[in-house]
Amino acid sequence: MQHDSVTPYNSKDSKKEQVAQMFDNISGRYDLLNSILSFGTHKGWRRKCVGILSAVKPQHILDVATGTGDFAIACAKLNPAKITGIDISEGMMKVGREKIQSLGLQNMITLEQGNAETIAYPDNTFDAIVIGFGVRNFQDLEKGLRNLNRVLKPGGLIVILEFSYPTNPVYRAGYNFYFTYITPLIGKIFSKDQRAYSYLMESVKAFPNNENFVAIMKKTGYVNTFYKGLTMGVAAIYCGDKPLK
Numbered sequence: 645m646q647h648d649s650v651t652p653y654n655s656k657d658s659k660k661e662q663v664a665q666m667f668d669n670i671s672g673r674y675d676l677l678n679s680i681l682s683f684g685t686h687k688g689w690r691r692k693c694v695g696i697l698s699a700v701k702p703q704h705i706l707d708v709a710t711g712t713g714d715f716a717i718a719c720a721k722l723n724p725a726k727i728t729g730i731d732i733s734e735g736m737m738k739v740g741r742e743k744i745q746s747l748g749l750q751n752m753i754t755l756e757q758g759n760a761e762t763i764a765y766p767d768n769t770f771d772a773i774v775i776g777f778g779v780r781n782f783q784d785l786e787k788g789l790r791n792l793n794r795v796l797k798p799g800g801l802i803v804i805l806e807f808s809y810p811t812n813p814v815y816r817a818g819y820n821f822y823f824t825y826i827t828p829l830i831g832k833i834f835s836k837d838q839r840a841y842s843y844l845m846e847s848v849k850a851f852p853n854n855e856n857f858v859a860i861m862k863k864t865g866y867v868n869t870f871y872k873g874l875t876m877g878v879a880a881i882y883c884g885d886k887p888l889k
């Protein structure tokens with residue numbers, strides 16, 4: 645699909661390699677920049693997702709594209725038996741493991757190297773899957789969603805949080821200005837990788853959002869799908885279940 649070809653550095657490396665390299669580069673400043681650029685709203689967005697998950701009381705949760713582990717840490721409030729985080733960037737998970745250790749959550753949360761598109765877990769392993777700002781970075785979105793469906797238990801829930809592109813023209817103009825000029829500038833000052841924060845805007849614009857993303861979820865095997873826009877359409881939560889049979 646067209647959005648799969650939007651890459652961080654436009655180099656000869658695969659999108660997966662470029663994405664892993666970019667997140668390794670910015671891992672030390674990722675949490676700080678997340679808070680600055682979203683004015684802290686990303687925490688509330690993850691809390692909303694956790695509220696949706698609380699209805700199904702999942703015992704084993706998979707956090708895909710866990711990065712520095714914030715979604716996994718937010719899910720700890722549900723007190724599941726186990727949370728497994730996977731990511732392709734070792735640098736991001738190194739920061740995540742330190743946070744998990746400092747919060748005393750190491751017996752509940754484990755972070756390990758893993759690619760959503762080639763995930764090695766057996767079929768029907770997890771009660772729920774969460775993905776925060778990860779699907780946009782997949783090399784092959786449909787392959788990733790299909791594989792995650794495979795490892796979800798029948799009846800299990802997937803909750804995806806992702807940036808969206810506002811439909812209201814006024815919000816859209818403000819959003820374009822902010823992500824085109826302010827985000828790369830702040831990214832350059834704090835992370836020394838301006839390209840990472842230009843890629844953010846390019847990948848959000850190219851990515852299917854709202855009904856279009858829901859259509860891809862249906863196509864890749866999910867049922868009871870819906871989305872909920874957040875903060876003037878800047879982000880969205882997408883939910884779906886794996887069919888019971």
Ligand SMILES: C[S@@+](CC[C@H](N)C(=O)[O-])C[C@H]1O[C@@H](n2cnc3c(N)ncnc32)[C@H](O)[C@@H]1O
Binds near residue numbers: 709
């Ligand atoms: C923007 S960060 C999100 C981190 C975290 N989920 C959060 O909510 O802050 C995106 C993460 O997705 C990871 N990623 C991208 N493609 C992936 C894939 N195919 N499988 C696993 N992780 C992936 C990147 O390495 C990066 O750490």
